[in-house]
Amino acid sequence: MPLFDTEFLKKLEYLSLVSRRMFRGSLLAQRRTMQTGGGIEFADHREYSHGDDFRHLDWNVFARHGQLLLKRFQEEEDLQVYLLLDCSRSMAFGSPPKFDLARQIVAALAYIALADLDRVAVIAFADDIIADFPMTRGKDRILSLLKFLEGLEVQGEATDLGRVVKAFTQRPQRRGLAVIVSDLFDPQGYERGFDLLRYRNYELNAVQLHDRLEAEPSLLGELELVDIESDGVQKVTITENALKKYRTLFEDFQESLRKYGRKYGVGLTQTRCEVPFDELILKMMRASGAVG
Amino acid sequence: MSLASPLNLLWLAAIVPVVVFYILKIRLRRVPVSTILFWRQIYDEHQPRSIWQRMRHWLSLLAQVTLILLLVLALADPFFAWETRQLRRIVVIVDNSASMNATDVSPSRLAAAKDEALRVIRGMRFRDELAVVTAGGSPRVVCGFSSHGRTLSHAVDDVVSTDNPTRVTEAVELARRLLGERQDEHQREIVVLTDKAWGQAPQNSNLADQSLDRVTKSLPPNLNFAVPDPGLLVRHFGTNAGNVGITQFQTRRSLIDPLGYEILAEVTNASDEPVECRLEIDLNADVVDVVPLKLTPGQRWSQSFEKTSADGGHLTAKLDRADTLATDNRAWAVLPKREMIPVTLVSEGNLFLQKVFESNPLVALTRIDPPGRKPEAESRKPLSQNLSSPNAGITVLHHHVPEVLPSGVFLVIDPRESCDAWQLGEPIQNPIVHQQDKDSPLLGHVRLDNVVMPEARQVKFVSDDGVKVLARSLAGDPLLTTIERPGQKVLLLTVNLDEGDLPLRTAFPILMMNALNWCTENRGELRESLPTGAITEIDVAALSRDRSLTLRVGIAGQAPDSESQATEGRSLSLIAPDGRRSALPMPSERLSLGPFDQCGVWRVVANEGDTTLMELACNLADRNESDVRVPKSEVIAPTSALSASLLGNRPVSMWLIAFAWLLFAVEWWAYQRRVIE
Numbered sequence: 001m002p003l004f005d006t007e008f009l010k011k012l013e014y015l016s017l018v019s020r021r022m023f024r025g026s027l028l029a030q031r032r033t034m035q036t037g038g039g040i041e042f043a044d045h046r047e048y049s050h051g052d053d054f055r056h057l058d059w060n061v062f063a064r065h066g067q068l069l070l071k072r073f074q075e076e077e078d079l080q081v082y083l084l085l086d087c088s089r090s091m092a093f094g095s096p097p098k099f100d101l102a103r104q105i106v107a108a109l110a111y112i113a114l115a116d117l118d119r120v121a122v123i124a125f126a127d128d129i130i131a132d133f134p135m136t137r138g139k140d141r142i143l144s145l146l147k148f149l150e151g152l153e154v155q156g157e158a159t160d161l162g163r164v165v166k167a168f169t170q171r172p173q174r175r176g177l178a179v180i181v182s183d184l185f186d187p188q189g190y191e192r193g194f195d196l197l198r199y200r201n202y203e204l205n206a207v208q209l210h211d212r213l214e215a216e217p218s219l220l221g222e223l224e225l226v227d228i229e230s231d232g233v234q235k236v237t238i239t240e241n242a243l244k245k246y247r248t249l250f251e252d253f254q255e256s257l258r259k260y261g262r263k264y265g266v267g268l269t270q271t272r273c274e275v276p277f278d279e280l281i282l283k284m285m286r287a288s289g290a291v292g
Numbered sequence: 293m294s295l296a297s298p299l300n301l302l303w304l305a306a307i308v309p310v311v312v313f314y315i316l317k318i319r320l321r322r323v324p325v326s327t328i329l330f331w332r333q334i335y336d337e338h339q340p341r342s343i344w345q346r347m348r349h350w351l352s353l354l355a356q357v358t359l360i361l362l363l364v365l366a367l368a369d370p371f372f373a374w375e376t377r378q379l380r381r382i383v384v385i386v387d388n389s390a391s392m393n394a395t396d397v398s399p400s401r402l403a404a405a406k407d408e409a410l411r412v413i414r415g416m417r418f419r420d421e422l423a424v425v426t427a428g429g430s431p432r433v434v435c436g437f438s439s440h441g442r443t444l445s446h447a448v449d450d451v452v453s454t455d456n457p458t459r460v461t462e463a464v465e466l467a468r469r470l471l472g473e474r475q476d477e478h479q480r481e482i483v484v485l486t487d488k489a490w491g492q493a494p495q496n497s498n499l500a501d502q503s504l505d506r507v508t509k510s511l512p513p514n515l516n517f518a519v520p521d522p523g524l525l526v527r528h529f530g531t532n533a534g535n536v537g538i539t540q541f542q543t544r545r546s547l548i549d550p551l552g553y554e555i556l557a558e559v560t561n562a563s564d565e566p567v568e569c570r571l572e573i574d575l576n577a578d579v580v581d582v583v584p585l586k587l588t589p590g591q592r593w594s595q596s597f598e599k600t601s602a603d604g605g606h607l608t609a610k611l612d613r614a615d616t617l618a619t620d621n622r623a624w625a626v627l628p629k630r631e632m633i634p635v636t637l638v639s640e641g642n643l644f645l646q647k648v649f650e651s652n653p654l655v656a657l658t659r660i661d662p663p664g665r666k667p668e669a670e671s672r673k674p675l676s677q678n679l680s681s682p683n684a685g686i687t688v689l690h691h692h693v694p695e696v697l698p699s700g701v702f703l704v705i706d707p708r709e710s711c712d713a714w715q716l717g718e719p720i721q722n723p724i725v726h727q728q729d730k731d732s733p734l735l736g737h738v739r740l741d742n743v744v745m746p747e748a749r750q751v752k753f754v755s756d757d758g759v760k761v762l763a764r765s766l767a768g769d770p771l772l773t774t775i776e777r778p779g780q781k782v783l784l785l786t787v788n789l790d791e792g793d794l795p796l797r798t799a800f801p802i803l804m805m806n807a808l809n810w811c812t813e814n815r816g817e818l819r820e821s822l823p824t825g826a827i828t829e830i831d832v833a834a835l836s837r838d839r840s841l842t843l844r845v846g847i848a849g850q851a852p853d854s855e856s857q858a859t860e861g862r863s864l865s866l867i868a869p870d871g872r873r874s875a876l877p878m879p880s881e882r883l884s885l886g887p888f889d890q891c892g893v894w895r896v897v898a899n900e901g902d903t904t905l906m907e908l909a910c911n912l913a914d915r916n917e918s919d920v921r922v923p924k925s926e927v928i929a930p931t932s933a934l935s936a937s938l939l940g941n942r943p944v945s946m947w948l949i950a951f952a953w954l955l956f957a958v959e960w961w962a963y964q965r966r967v968i969e
Contacts, residue, residue, distance in 0.1 A: 214326055225331055227328040
């Protein structure tokens, strides 16, 4: 059964329709970036420094308080959406595989963005960037994008988000919305990559996928656990007690993600891979207030 | 400690593969996971540090090896030396006689005895063997030697109450034979659970209990059980409660009065108090007599009653006193019904002869005039035809005799003609009876030697087969003769009744009465009430003939007619008073019935049509059983002589298996709960 069939495309169209209210804009793009610049909508103030344009000084404040504050405006430009898709081998785990859902989510988000006349790029990664769908615009590009996604396979070694983000941010490109779709099982920690994206002023969003058996494994006894990403082996005697600890650790991991999101304003969606992608997208829209 | 099955130790070889597999370890199952990040966090932080954690695998191996050791050792069936030294063979004798039905011990003495027997069974040690014997009636081994407690318990539960007399002495002898002649006598034990005192010999039984006397005499005065001869333990059940019972109840038809019958009743007061009660005797629920009784302690009252009735049926004696033993408050007897005897008198007229039959109320007399004598052949033919009719019954031929005597029963008096059985000779003048068969029932209470007989007839028998002369004259001429041939019975009296004083003598009606009894074979006159536990025999052929009496008077030696053939061909059953039905073996000439274990009226029935062929009354009729008193010195507390062993009456192997099971359960629980972590 193909990953992106006609039914899938219908769902994409439906999602793009229900999400249209979300992306209102006055210029070419219908989505405003969080970049400050030469727009007309006031964003905030900052201290005047030498060389700043006098035209942007807030004279009313100066008249009241005697302080030179520079008005900042939200720059209005078409949105650059970077969809970072985890193609590590851990994404092949699950029933259905997390990788399938991840590609469907990426396709859906890309479709919505393209439908809103935003620019979309897809970056497939594992331990490094392994494939790119270059920045594109226009709804007519969706089929090419889907074909690209269909051609992706899980590969590489252990996920290294820090390395991937570093390579990503070093590219000469405009900043924009970065959406990471991954299970975030990074031995080095997902925080390095997240932090780097934040530091580079990317608007970060993350969709974290996990399988039911990853949250609540049903393993017991003497086992040899094989990490399908790194092929690492761990001989363990899994007991009820160990299972209990595992669940606690997994829940702590999930909670740390949520804390990180709340702390740094990172949009975070955590879901199990058996959830249909359209439900998940709707859920994300509801969370962001895009749909009622 | 020794092993009963040391070869089973070979199973210890099973330890080798267990150890090998444990050391080699089974290859772990590989399970792919998306990440081992979290597992590493768990196990890298909890490296085994304690000795317990490091040794847990070896302890697990040790547990498995111990499990195998325990199971193999259990298979080898170890036992201690003291188990064989203390091996016991016990015979429990449960007295289920009539007196054990007494209710002075709740719910009954037998129930209490069975409870005690079950207690003894529960007290068995492993390897002990126990047998259960009942002592009500003929001793019976209800369960042979067994160590299986459940089987023994079921056997005790299946012991039912009977109305049989006590046969504890015979049961003890049987128990001794069961125990055999072993040298280690201290390991043999007989437990008697009864209500009879040992010193109380049965008053109306033939039991000679020398061994019991020996046991009794060896009893210390203050100890009522645990006598040394082979570990005989006696446990008595009952109190000193008194009882009044019917200890004899019989009836029989009168030998003189055709309608009369006699009843013998005996009531015994087996109590220490004077008793007033009433004895009621019923015949088929009609009151025959009621006798008020005042009995002193220990008094035995006995009386015979003479009553009259042609009807037969069930005679029932009832005491109106409720006491501890209800079995002997009722007694039964079967009174045979008097059947009418059809008698055909062929005579020119003899008043004495006619009246002697008419005076008998059981005789249905028909008088026929003899036919003319000429022409001889023609005139005698109708008589032969008439006599051969099936309803003829007994035919009395006076003077006239047919040329050929047909089948049937004939009383021929003073024949004046010859026939196929004899040739008539010259008259005998003044014959004097010289020889008289005193043993013949025909001549019971009859003396002919002092009777004046002016004339008789000389006869010469054609054949001596079946001819028996009961009375001869001085010259040797037969005066009274019986001829019994197949299908034919003839009593021939050659004396001239018209002359002489024989009809005037009392011997004549008695002789005629005897003749009628002889012709009808005098059956059904006495049916003795049997005591419980008795065995009796019945004549099946006679039973068949009795059934045919309704059509014809039975004839000894007669070829069975169609009905009797049918009766003999039927299968018979014996039905107890409570309705229990037991099939009887295919009847031969004689059939043994019994032992009768229940008071009441038993019936022999033909299965086809459920026709009652015979009834037998059965009563307790045992003074020993009616005396339910147990002397106070004999009423003892429950014995605790048979105690359990330290191992709880279980084999060592069972404990080994239990321990192995416990070990397995703990190991399983530890594995499931992962407490070894």
